[in-house]
Amino acid sequence: MPTINLDEEIKLTTNNRERAQMDNMADLYSIIVVLEHLEMAFIRGAVPDSEYASTCRQLVAQFKTASSLLGDLVPDLEKFMKEYNLNCPAAVKRIEIGVPATVEHGNSVSNEANGHRTAKYVAETVQNYITVMDALKLEMTAVDEIHPLIADLMQSLNNVRSLPADFEGRAKLREWLIKLNNMRASEQLSADDRRQLEFDLESNYTAFRGWLDSP
Template sequence: MSFNQTQKYLATVNGSSSPGSSFSGSSPFGGASNNNARPLPGINLDEEIRLTTNNRERAQMDNMADLYSIIVVLEHLELAYIRSSITHTEYTPACRQLIAQFRTASSLLGEVVPDLEKFMKEYNLNCPAAAKRIKIGVPATVEFGDGVSNEANGHRTAKYVAETVQSYITVVDVLKLGMAAVDQIHPLLADLMQSLNNVRSLPADFEGRAKVREWLIKLNSMKASEELNAEEKRQLEFDLESNYTAFRGWLDNQ
């Protein structure tokens, strides 16, 4: 039966005066009829709906799907580590890889996904642990340490103290040389945070650790190619030198 024939049949059943006029009353299929429910000419309900119309849109959709899956996987990884389902040696490299993948995927999307929180809200992603890890940009083992004691080994403790001193000096020297790009400074600050956490006897409220964390979050919110302005660079250098002095003062009192 053609579309026109179907209209005529329904019009006859419902007592409508003409095939093209609207009709009311009960549908022959039961229940009240709905004008909006009638099939429209030229539309095939079995036809696949395409979300994209060209290769550029298809690539963008694929990148958004990758971003979504990375966030979900990172959430599961964080929860697995919190619940001790995996060890720190398994967690750390996997987390680093996912953070790097997130940065790559988000850079490909550019202005399409300018804000992580908006992206997660738009697609109903409830992944607070992943969002926090992405915000700081380093694994929890770097932010807080891996929880493995090394104080029994005096040689190893001395090694970590030396590494911390070297990390402070390296970052300050890089800033003095005029380097201010995010991708130049962020890895060095992450190494400094790791070194500070390796020194187990360092007080938990040591201000230097909190300051480094603040700068990691700030840098991670910027693009890799962006640079700190003169004021930000000067403030970072001041914070690091102040914290290094405090760290040396703590060592002298040991």
């Protein structure tokens, strides 16, 4: 039986390219773990909304950069997490939608105590609907152009706290955020997707205006 030298260094890589790949995979692992802890801290109210939102955006951006550098080595997040025994469901959900929970669900601080502030959020929501629809009419269909606009719309919509919880516009916007987040930033919406998004926005905007006009 050959003897084993416990003092001998075990090399995980044989060249600089492999070493860079290992470093990137370690970065990806760390980002997922940190994002999971951040999400749990937010759920427990242990981190302010503003601090959570900025840190979450940074981690999601870092995840996208790290995963793009790995390319085909990490084609699927679920497989990567299974291979390295990662159990981070909150991080996976946040990566999937690509925006902080404060955008997806709104800020935790109630806005209804201040009528002026409520009117402000309603006005912002109307403006954000118009902005996204105008962008599509101007043929702005790149993912990195449309995703931020829909995220802004989602956040302003959630800030209108008197809006019914089952308002369909929220679910539709969330679907589009997930779809766009799973595409590359440079990708363009297909003609069919652009038409469907325009239809969804027009329908949701009409429903929102109908809610505003209701007694």
